[in-house]
Amino acid sequence: MSLPRQSISPLRQRMLEDMTLRKLSDKTQSAYVRAVRGFAGYLRRPPDTASAEDLRRYQLHLVETGVSPMSVNAAITGLKFFFEVTVERADALAKMSPVRVPHRLPVVLSREEVARLIECAGNDKYRAALSVAYGAGLRTSEVVGLKIGDIDSQRMVLRVDQGKGHRDRFAMLSPVLLQTLRVWWRTAHAQGKLLDGGWLFPGMNRVNPLTPRQLNRAIHAAAQAAGIDKRVSMHTLRHSFATHLLEQKVDIRVIQVLLGHKKLETTALYAQVATEILRQVISPLEGLPPG
Template identity: 45%
Template sequence: MATMSPLRQRMIEDMTVRNLSPSTQQSYIYAIAKFSRHFGYAPDRLSFEQVRAYQLHLIGQKRSWSHINQVACALRFFYGVTLGQTEAFERIIGGQKPDKLPLVLSAEEIERFLDAVTGVRNRVVLATAYAAGLRVSEVVRLKVSSIDSKRMLIHIENGKGGRDRYAMLSPRLLEILRTYWMRARPGLWLFPGQDPSEHVSVRCVQAACRAARRRARLAKPITVHTLRHSFATHLLESGIDIRIIQVLLGHADLGSTARYAQVATNLLARTTSPFDGLSVRVIPPN
């Protein structure tokens, strides 16, 4: 087993004391490692000129602006925090993401998609992602104890930005989760992976998502995040207040409306999920 370098260990410690999420830490470490390999030198031997050259390389490779900006964040952290070069926060800049509209599926397309998902666990995972508007990183890390059937809420632990929040638990989703639990009898994790002590991986769920899209013959490039976009759009179209939707999605950057967005959890629990209006059978009868 390879020994971790002191520099990498220091960066991990810097991220840990700042409570960066495990997924953010992993992506930052991966980005710095690729940056280092690109030039063939340890990252602390590379200057801001190499950083600029690497960013131009990524643009030339036609990488997405989300990826390019994530790399910029990793580089700013490494140089600015771990190496103590505070000018990095000004010198390493990100790009402006194109203002694209989110891809949204119709209710009929959601039904076709869920009908095409194979495997009970995968189908329930993706149904839960749509029914509650969850990020893929949130739905795979749900625990059995996350489901609060008394208050009709789902407790999201350590979500984006390391924040806890509540998502809605619709009556129909609760019925499906209860049936799933009776059949699968999961332990700690609601959706375990091949190793029951670990949760199902993001990669596995995304692969199931791609396979279902092909099986359903849907032309749109569907990801788990597409289900989240669709959840929010369908709620908005049904007349739900935008402030409630912002809270349900766990969005923190609300600008001038931020202080009005923190509505009571009993209001969230009374909001009907668009999933309840679908006729798709997620778990087939015995």
């Protein structure tokens, strides 16, 4: 992670070095620095001088100003790293505690909605990217991180290099998805948009990959064009992939592997939104004798 040298204080430089030593991702490093910077802005003095009461008041400030539970917890996580690792003052966190995040079921599209969404994507590149997210169940970061060499048409798999948790895995590559990717490859190759061995979905400059923000803008535009009024994001396609597989009676442990989930409990959430399965269950009300 690089920042302009003139903007880095010795304290921040130490924190950056601590995060680099632990090989934290750039995204995590940015989040942790943002958390400490936000606290320093509230405190109006160097953050390493804060007391446990200062940190308690800051958490109260976040809650009272309407910051979401997930954002509050993200701030606590960043401050926890700073105080425990960088300044070695774990005692300062004594009065901070994570906020309970409300449990919400994921938004899932029907198969017809997924088909309309992909069809309404702006061009071949976005149609292919959305097809990968749904057809292989990949996260947005995993979609944009794909390279041409990650497509293994012999074994019919996609190689996911360093997905979430810094883990490599293989994702499924169906014949329909392979055909979609070939259509995109032919179009992009003819237009000189792809580098040999480069990104499968390059950005405006083919040296760089498409960004998650660009892909999210594309799916929001596609959802609007398709007339879908649900809260749609790229992760919605991953949720839909898992739910539809479960409705097809694919073993949940297989789905866990395909999604790259560490815990089966995470995958089991989809049993709550697999409506095809729910409709097959016979209510005990149906078995009551006539009354």
